[in-house]
Amino acid sequence: MDQNKIPQATAKRLPLYYRFLNNLQHQGKTRVSSKELSEAVKVDSATIRRDFSYFGALGKKGYGYNVEYLLGFFRKTLDQDETTEVALIGVGNLGTAFLHYNFTKNNNTKIVMAFDANPQRIGDEIGGVPIYHIDELEEKMNGNVRVGILTVPSKEAQGITTRLVEHGVEGILNFTPARITVPSHIRVHHIDLAVELQALVYFLKHYPLSKSE
Amino acid sequence: MDQNKIPQATAKRLPLYYRFLNNLQHQGKTRVSSKELSEAVKVDSATIRRDFSYFGALGKKGYGYNVEYLLGFFRKTLDQDETTEVALIGVGNLGTAFLHYNFTKNNNTKIVMAFDANPQRIGDEIGGVPIYHIDELEEKMNGNVRVGILTVPSKEAQGITTRLVEHGVEGILNFTPARITVPSHIRVHHIDLAVELQALVYFLKHYPLSKSE
DNA sequence: ATACAATTGTGAAATTAATCACGACGTTTA
DNA sequence: TAAACGTCGTGATTAATTTCACAATTGTAT
Structure with missing residues (x-):
């Protein structure tokens, strides 16, 4: 490389x-x-x-x-021509927001499938992405999905992660507050909404801005 | 300080x-x-x-x-006893996710009101947070709201930002892809979901992990 | 009481990132 | 054509962050 x-x-x-x-x-x-x-x-x-x-x-x-x-x-x-396939796990509000996001325009990533545990959501499509039951994870995920977006409740995070990794996922975008454990060759990026908000507030109080910065 | x-x-x-x-x-x-x-x-x-x-x-x-x-x-x-009041603008999926997030537990921040342009959502409450019409922004926001969470469409971002700043907001958590311009004493933290995903993919391709890291 | 094991706090080194500042060179204007 | 200007690319510097590595101290076991 x-x-x-x-x-x-x-x-x-x-x-x-x-x-x-x-x-x-x-x-x-x-x-x-x-x-x-x-x-x-x-x-x-x-x-x-x-x-x-x-x-x-x-x-x-x-x-x-x-x-x-x-x-x-x-x-x-940025390998805009070569598309990386992504699976999204957890079609709650945050997951849905992701599915609606216009990722197809000028992008090298595509969410190709989503999973949820709630039977009501199964079978639907959001933003052109089919939603399957979480039990079908292993079955639907062919070896092409390289990235998983984790928008599930915290306590599910580790279990789903392990399953994703076992099925060939190489990178995980983790939106749950849980810190997940993965083998060393798996890359995890972590975005914690609550931490972002708290950090902003902390900066406001302790690092007041003046004319520049 | x-x-x-x-x-x-x-x-x-x-x-x-x-x-x-x-x-x-x-x-x-x-x-x-x-x-x-x-x-x-x-x-x-x-x-x-x-x-x-x-x-x-x-x-x-x-x-x-x-x-x-x-x-x-x-x-x-972290000033956990002193609560910072937050307003959320844009009650779409992402905004809703935020409102459902359990921020009240052990936290120094509280979303006290939300705004949206869609009349169907006005008057509702989500997670105990009242939703007002965006036109009422100036009216409802007393001087206590110090932080704004921006979960609106990109093109609205700058306009809303300006209004927020004029009404005393000191920090903005910007979830839109737009980079907003603010006076130098306002702090902006920027979280761009598409960029996060792209960056992860870039790292996967160009910085393969091996046994450690 | 003594030795052993665990773990902090931190000086120093290493790494990573941001910024300054300017020479070189292409563009524009007259 | 020549002078004035704008802007890049980058060496050098500074700043920020992480990591190493170990003396000092405390808890625990015998």
Whole structure:
């Protein structure tokens, strides 16, 4: 993997850049400077230039970046052509929000199936995604699903995780407050809504902002 | 503010620690070591000890930490007694998920009102939170609401943000893909579900995990 | 009482990330 | 054509965060 030298902090910003470049293109803009982009995505312009530079010289001095060229480049880099299949477990409100999200547009990921324990939801489709019973997990998941989105109640998290991992899932986006245990080759990203809110409040109280930052 | 020296990275982990300590207490445990805690929250034990050390010597060598003492300490530090009032804008699936979330238990935040543009939802209550029409934002929000959760469609984000800021909100948890512009004294935390998913996929492809990490 | 085991707190080192600042070079203007 | 300008790419610096590794201290067992 030749891109192993890209800092993780940079990698996390790539999808963000990608989306904004897309917006710019839709607005008909053909060129953009790191300064403009900086204002749009709220990332320091030097950081943006540095991020881009890991991929080579993508811009032109005195001109900026060509939107279309940059987009084409990112599309390849983010593997926008090769789609990763995703399964979503837990069709509650949060899960439903995900299913409605327009992931198909300009994206390298596709939720191809969803599972829930509630029989009322089984058989439905949301956003074009079929919903199966959780007992059918093993049966429906062929080996193609590489990522699982976990939007189940906390106490189910570990059990489902284990089943997902046994059926070939390599990455898990965990929205439950539970911290799950996985084999070392499985990647877990954890998003905890309550923690995000608490952290924001903590920052408000203890790190008051003034003119900058 | 005497806690200004606490690194932001540490501050972000505090709510997480707090929750797990709570769990431990409910399980009847009276002591815990940084090693145990490390396995539970998946944070290196040295990092945990370092984090705690910013608040002084909370543990005992050869023993670990007293759960109750630590909890009491965190309660104060995270201002668990002083509740911060929060308003939620946009009662779609994501917003509803938030309203159902059990924030009242052991928490320093409370969603006190929600707003939506859809007349069908107005007047309802979800999770004990009243839902008003978005036009009533100014009227219903007294000066006590300090945080806004933004779960509206992207294109509404900036407009609502401006209104929130004008009515005294100091922090915004932005779940829309839009990057919003605010005065410099307003704190914005941004959580972008699509970006999270894309980033995970990127990491899967470019940073394969092996035995550790 | 003594030795042993466990675990903290932290100085120092290592790693990772962000920012500054400027030379080089392409673009635009007249 | 030439001068003025804008913007990149990046070396160097600074800042932030994590990790190592161990002396000091406490609990526990005999």
